[in-house]
Amino acid sequence: MHSYQRFVRQAEEYPISNNEDVPKKEKQMKTFFSLYNNMDEILGQNSDILPPRVLNSTAHEFCNNTDHCIRPFMRHETRYRVAPDYKMAHCVVHKSMSTVITGIMCYLYNRDHFVKVDKQMNMSEWDKASLCRGDNTFRHLRSVEKRFNASEMDGWSLSMITRDPIDRFVSGYVDRCIRVAEGPSPCNGCDKNMTCFILSEYERFKKQANKGVLTNTFEDRHFYPQNWRCDIKTMRNKYEFIRYSSDPSKQLMEDLFKIARRQGIPESELEYIEDELTKNRKTTHTTAYSPAREFYQRRPVIHENSTMLVAPKSRNVREEQIRLFALNEIVKANSHVSPQYKMVNCVVQKSMSTMMTGAMCYLYNETQYEQSGRNFDDEFSGRFCKDTNEFKSVTGVREAFNISYVKTDWSFSMVTRDPIDRFVSGFVDRCVRLQQRNGTTQCNGCGLNMTCFIETEYKHLMEISFKRKTHRTMEDAHFFPQVWHCDLNEEVEFFEFIQYSSNADDNLMPQFDDLLQRQKVPRRSRDFIRNQLVYQKSSHSTTGTPAKRLMKSPYLLEFIVKMFYYDFLQFHYELPQGF
Numbered sequence: 001m002h003s004y005q006r007f008v009r010q011a012e013e014y015p016i017s018n019n020e021d022v023p024k025k026e027k028q029m030k031t032f033f034s035l036y037n038n039m040d041e042i043l044g045q046n047s048d049i050l051p052p053r054v055l056n057s058t059a060h061e062f063c064n065n066t067d068h069c070i071r072p073f074m075r076h077e078t079r080y081r082v083a084p085d086y087k088m089a090h091c092v093v094h095k096s097m098s099t100v101i102t103g104i105m106c107y108l109y110n111r112d113h114f115v116k117v118d119k120q121m122n123m124s125e126w127d128k129a130s131l132c133r134g135d136n137t138f139r140h141l142r143s144v145e146k147r148f149n150a151s152e153m154d155g156w157s158l159s160m161i162t163r164d165p166i167d168r169f170v171s172g173y174v175d176r177c178i179r180v181a182e183g184p185s186p187c188n189g190c191d192k193n194m195t196c197f198i199l200s201e202y203e204r205f206k207k208q209a210n211k212g213v214l215t216n217t218f219e220d221r222h223f224y225p226q227n228w229r230c231d232i233k234t235m236r237n238k239y240e241f242i243r244y245s246s247d248p249s250k251q252l253m254e255d256l257f258k259i260a261r262r263q264g265i266p267e268s269e270l271e272y273i274e275d276e277l278t279k280n281r282k283t284t285h286t287t288a289y290s291p292a293r294e295f296y297q298r299r300p301v302i303h304e305n306s307t308m309l310v311a312p313k314s315r316n317v318r319e320e321q322i323r324l325f326a327l328n329e330i331v332k333a334n335s336h337v338s339p340q341y342k343m344v345n346c347v348v349q350k351s352m353s354t355m356m357t358g359a360m361c362y363l364y365n366e367t368q369y370e371q372s373g374r375n376f377d378d379e380f381s382g383r384f385c386k387d388t389n390e391f392k393s394v395t396g397v398r399e400a401f402n403i404s405y406v407k408t409d410w411s412f413s414m415v416t417r418d419p420i421d422r423f424v425s426g427f428v429d430r431c432v433r434l435q436q437r438n439g440t441t442q443c444n445g446c447g448l449n450m451t452c453f454i455e456t457e458y459k460h461l462m463e464i465s466f467k468r469k470t471h472r473t474m475e476d477a478h479f480f481p482q483v484w485h486c487d488l489n490e491e492v493e494f495f496e497f498i499q500y501s502s503n504a505d506d507n508l509m510p511q512f513d514d515l516l517q518r519q520k521v522p523r524r525s526r527d528f529i530r531n532q533l534v535y536q537k538s539s540h541s542t543t544g545t546p547a548k549r550l551m552k553s554p555y556l557l558e559f560i561v562k563m564f565y566y567d568f569l570q571f572h573y574e575l576p577q578g579f
Contacts, residue, residue, distance in 0.1 A: 039292070039295070041192060042178070042192050042292055042295060042296075043295070045191060045192045045193045046192070046193060046194060046195070046295075046296075050195065055068065070202075070205045070206060070209050070225060071209040071210070072225065072227050072228075072233075073227055073228065073232060073233035074208075074209055074212070074214060074224075074225075074228040075228065075231070075233075076214055076221070076224050076228040076229050077139070077221070077229075078091060078139055078140070078229055078230055078231060079091065079092045079137060079138075079139065080092075080137065080138045080139070080140075080141065080144060081101070081102055081105035081106070081109075081132075081136055081137055082105065082109070082136050082137075082138065082144055082148075083105055083108035083109050083136065084109075084136075084148050085108070085109075086108060086260070086263040086264060086265050087148075087150070087155050087156040087157065087263060088105070088108065088156065088157045088159070088259070088260075088263050089141070089144055089153070089156055089157070089158050089159070090105055090158075090159045090160065090161075091158070091159070091160045091229065091230035091231075091239075093160065093161065093162075093163075093226055093229050093230065094172070094221055094222045095163065095168050095171050095172040095175065095222055096160075096161040096162065096163040096168060096226070096244055097161050097163075097244055097248055097252060098161075100248045100252070100277070101161060101252075101256075102132075103276075104256070104273055105132075105136060106132035106136065107269075107272070107273065107276075108265070108269070109132055109135065109136040110132070111269060111272075141153065141158075141231060141235065144156075153238060157240060157259050157262070157263050158235065158238045158239050158240065159239065159240045159241070159242055159256075159259055160226075160229075160230050160232075160239055160240075160241055160242065161241075161242045161243075161244050161252065162226060162241045162242070162243065162244060163226070163244035164244070165225075165226070167244075168226070168244075169223065170296050172222040172223055173187075173194060173197065173223075173296060174292050174296060175222070176219050176222050176223075177190070177191075177192060177194075177197060177219070178192060178292050186219070187219055188200040188201060188204070188219070194296055201219075201220075201223060204220070205223075205224070205225075214228075240255075240259055242255040242256055242259075243255055246493065247405075247493055248277050252277075253273075253274060253277055257270055278404060278405045334346060334347050334348075334353075334390065334391075334392065334485075335347075335390070335391045335392075335393070335394055335396075335397050335486070336356070336357060336360035336361070336364075336385070336389050336390055336391075337360070337364070337389045337390075337391065337397055337400075337401070338360055338363035338364050338389065339364075339389075339401060340363075340364075341363055341516075341519045341520065341521050342409055342410040342411065342519060343360070343363060343410070343411050343413070343515075343519050344394070344397050344410060344411065344412045344413070345359075345360050345412075345413045345414065345415075346394070346412070346413070346414045346485060346486035346487075346495075347414075347415075348414065348415065348416075348417075348482055348485045348486070349426070349477050349478045349480075350417065350422045350425050350426045350429065350478050351414075351415045351416060351417040351422060351482065351500050352415050352417075352500055352504075352508070352533075353415075354376065354377060354379050354380045355376045355377070355379075355532065355533055355536075356415055357376075357379045357383060357385075358374075358375070358376025358377070358378070358379045358384075358532065359376060359512075359529050359532070359533070360385070360389060361379065361383070361384050361385035361388075361389065362376070362525070362528065362529065362532075363521065363525065363529075364385055364388065364389040366525050366528070369384065370528070372384065375532060375536055376532040376533070376536060377536055393487055394412070394486065394487040394490075394491045395487065395490075405494070411496060411515060411518070411519055412491065412494050412495045412496065413495065413496045413497070413498055413512075413515060414482075414485070414486050414495055414496075414497055414498070415497075415498045415499075415500050415508065416482055416497045416498070416499055416500065416567075416571040416573075417482070417499075417500035418500075418573045419481075419482070419560065419563075419564035419567040419568055419573060420550065420551075420557075420560060420564075420576065421500075422482070422500075423479065423550075423560060423563075423564070424550060426475075426478040426479055427443075427450060427453065429478065430442075430443060430475050430478055431443040431446070431447070431448060431450075431453060431475075432448060442473060442475060443475060444456040444457060444460070444473075444475065450549060450550065450556070451553075451556060454556055454559045454560070455559065457475070457476075457479055457563070458559045458562065458563055460473075460476070461476075461479070461480070461481075461563055464476075479563075481563065481564050481566060481567050482564075482567045482570075482571065483566045483567055483570050488570075492570070496515065497571055498511045498512055498515070499511065499571075503534075504533040504534045505534045508533070509530055509533055509534060512529075512533070513526055513529075513530065516529070551576070554578065557576045557578075557579070558579075560576075561575060561576065561579050
């Protein structure tokens with residue numbers, strides 16, 4: 001079909017209305033989270049004992065002049081996407097932002113048409129809709145040279161997105177072997193066992209490279225070395241390599257725009273691309289932040305007589321493990337804002353929430369706060385900035401202050417706390433302190449019995465996690481996993497995490513002060529905050545309370561790990577010994 005006819009067909013399928021008020025059908029974007037969450041199967045198939053390394057030398061030593069490593073520069077299928085108006089050619093590589101860059105090159109190939117089509121489609125969908133496929137795609141550079149009379153690509157830019165090999169492999173594995181495993185024997189017959197797949201894929205690549213013949217299966221094309229593509233062996237010196245970033249509006253856009261401006265692309269078109277990258281950050285087959293991706297990325301070494309993560313292999317782990325991120329309608333993001341310093345801090349109960357609420361209220365209006373004679377601890381009995389600088393979602397903050405997802409000088413921060421330390425503090429605060437002060441306590445009807453409370457709270461969180469229960473108690477707010485807060489399921493990549501310390505001067509204050517300096521908070525204001533955080537203590541602080549009973553009970557610790565596993569993982573806290 002001629003390209004013009006295809007454009008007409010697409011215009012008919014995606015009619016363009018001149019009435020901007022006509023409601024548009026909301027897209028149902030299937031993501032990894034909605035397609036695969038069966039973590040029990042993944043954990044069960046990856047509980048094999050891993051042997052020690054075979055070669056104890058460095059990579060340079062065992063790859064140079066040996067047959068241990070895969071040969072470089074085999075020629076695998078190559079796809080060039082071109083924008084001839086700007087003399088740009090880009091070689092697309094699987095699992096290196098291929099969908100996004102294909103959309104960008106498609107737009108640059110025929111800009112006016114796609115600005116209209118975009119009313120109904122995302123940039124990442126253009127290629128799938130065949131809006132450019134075949135018209136701006138070539139398998140060989142010599143075909144590009146012949147078609148556009150580009151002798152030796154003189155005046156043209158030649159680019160390729162590269163990605164950290166480990167990151168690319170894990171992303172490809174989760175995408176091809178977990179998300180959309182196809183065929184009767186997917187992933188070399190290994191199903192979801194990553195050890196099996198790595199060993200078999202290594203042997204396959206080695207044999208293919210030695211024979212000089214590539215079999216090119218559905219999985220292979222997502223795992224072949226990047227240097228096997230794009231005619232790297234002969235054209236390496238002509239390439240400009242663009243660094244991959246999980247958010248294309250960051251590093252990719254910076255590197256790509258440098259090339260684009262040199263090739264004469266107008267700023268108006270770059271602004272359009274930037275807008276698309278900002279509002280459509282994730283493609284439908286992204287694997288970033290998925291539970292499976294997090295597990296495979298940090299796949300633990302299993303030794304003899306050790307326990308696999310949180311439960312023995314025979315257990316149904318999916319029914320025993322709190323999910324990575326809960327729904328936003330369950331846990332609201334309590335964000336406090338200081339517009340003049342462009343700061344957003346999301347507070348989490350039992351992670352210095354009272355003191356951080358005071359700090360952000362102070363930064364909202366230093367003069368008024370100082371004149372009130374308040375201390376940060378006074379926020380516990382009544383918030384001075386209530387409904388003034390407070391938002392229930394990060395999206396609400398972005399909309400109120402028009403904060404872009406790219407090139408922003410706003411900071412987003414959150415104080416995190418070791419999950420065990422936070423749990424013990426919450427238990428003492430809600431189940432012991434209130435009992436002593438008021439003579440009554442809720443705590444799931446368990447009173448001062450920690451074992452009873454842990455068992456019932458775990459069950460309660462599991463019901464919420466799988467949407468079987470949405471009612472939450474006052475205790476829940478203090479025990480919800482930290483990853484359930486602050487809209488982290490959408491915003492995690494934009495946050496800066498500050499680690500809690502009982503003595504603020506040890507860890508928290510140096511990190512927070514560094515952030516304050518970057519946001520140009522004056523020295524006098526920083527000193528005021530430091531004095532409050534270091535020398536004042538929250539009235540409901542539980543610092544120094546014992547946790548011996550919990551730490552000496554593997555039974556109770558297993559529940560803690562199952563409830564807060566992703567807090568340990570996301571915020572880089574060490575799991576208890578034996579887990």
